[in-house]
Amino acid sequence: MTAPTPTPEPDYNPMQQAVLDALGKSPDWVPLPRSVVDTVRTRITDELADVAGRYTPDKALWVSKQKLNTVHGCEAQHMAARDTFEWNPNIAKGTVLHKAVELGVHWRGDTVPADIVDEAIARLADSNHNIADYLAALSEGDRAQLRSYVVDMYTRFEECFPRLKPAWRPVTESAARYEMFGGAIVLGTRSDLTLGTADQKVIIDVKSGGLHASHREDLRFYALVEALRSGMAPRRLATYSLAAARADVEEVSEGVLQAAVRRVVDGIRTIVALELDGREPTKRPAAHCRWCPLNTSCAEGIAFLSRDIDDDY
Numbered sequence: 001m002t003a004p005t006p007t008p009e010p011d012y013n014p015m016q017q018a019v020l021d022a023l024g025k026s027p028d029w030v031p032l033p034r035s036v037v038d039t040v041r042t043r044i045t046d047e048l049a050d051v052a053g054r055y056t057p058d059k060a061l062w063v064s065k066q067k068l069n070t071v072h073g074c075e076a077q078h079m080a081a082r083d084t085f086e087w088n089p090n091i092a093k094g095t096v097l098h099k100a101v102e103l104g105v106h107w108r109g110d111t112v113p114a115d116i117v118d119e120a121i122a123r124l125a126d127s128n129h130n131i132a133d134y135l136a137a138l139s140e141g142d143r144a145q146l147r148s149y150v151v152d153m154y155t156r157f158e159e160c161f162p163r164l165k166p167a168w169r170p171v172t173e174s175a176a177r178y179e180m181f182g183g184a185i186v187l188g189t190r191s192d193l194t195l196g197t198a199d200q201k202v203i204i205d206v207k208s209g210g211l212h213a214s215h216r217e218d219l220r221f222y223a224l225v226e227a228l229r230s231g232m233a234p235r236r237l238a239t240y241s242l243a244a245a246r247a248d249v250e251e252v253s254e255g256v257l258q259a260a261v262r263r264v265v266d267g268i269r270t271i272v273a274l275e276l277d278g279r280e281p282t283k284r285p286a287a288h289c290r291w292c293p294l295n296t297s298c299a300e301g302i303a304f305l306s307r308d309i310d311d312d313y
């Protein structure tokens with residue numbers, strides 16, 4: 001009897017192969033015991049029990065990665081930016097890119113980046129997503145600029161990522177939440193891309209720019225929420241920079257989940273102090289000053305932004 005002809009493996013370019021190597025499961029990988037998730041759940045519940053009564057399901061505290069980033073970044077910016085949100089080209093680019101990735105992952109047949117991006121813009125503009133009004137009001141020039149940028153980024157995504165197989169269970173824009181204290185405190189996430197089954201999930205954030213330390217904190221928060229809601233820790237976390245064609249990868253360990261608990265608890269306690277108890281916010285000038293609504297009136301921010309560029313080197 002002749003042996004069956006093996007199915008040829010697709011040829012991956014070096015960037016795609018690096019993604020496969022970074023996300024693949026090593027043969028000796030074992031999942032974190034579920035008792036670890038129970039321990040983490042008990043700890044975060046115990047450490048927030050005394051502030052949980054400050055919120056109710058009707059007036060819940062919603063905790064997102066953005067909220068944690070601002071409150072751990074500059075408290076004054078956190079207070080100025082809360083409850084206000086304005087679309088700008090930077091945020092819009094990311095939203096359209098993520099929509100394009102979502103469509104591209106599920107697109108049947110060959111893809112043409114410009115077509116995928118046009119479809120992404122059209123679907124967002126015709127949706128009840130709150131970017132719709134922003135897109136509708138864009139001038140023709142701004143729309144062309146947005147399209148040009150996202151086509152560039154989406155093309156890089158296709159160059160860097162292997163075509164995702166259905167068997168890898170790719171899910172894009174995956175929302176997860178964990179409700180605590182009957183819904184008084186809600187931890188919420190939306191992952192760009194997840195791969196794998198619930199007991200060995202890989203959570204991936206796709207960035208158009210470079211890699212920063214805060215990206216690891218974002219994904220640790222995602223891992224915590226996923227573990228708490230499912231009772232199973234994800235396997236691995238990866239931030240992928242399209243600009244650098246490189247992934248920052250971290251295995252999910254008990255230490256990773258405990259670090260996320262510490263950051264969430266500290267963040268929530270700071271939010272309570274600032275938003276409910278009226279503590280004076282501190283200012284921490286840094287790169288985030290560029291996007292701060294106070295950056296034309298805050299002396300510290302103005303000083304930071306007016307530094308000689310050579311100060312950064």
Ligand code: SF4
Nearest residue numbers: 074285289292298301
């Ligand atoms: S400009 Fe900078 S230092 Fe000032 S409030 Fe904004 S982020 Fe903070």
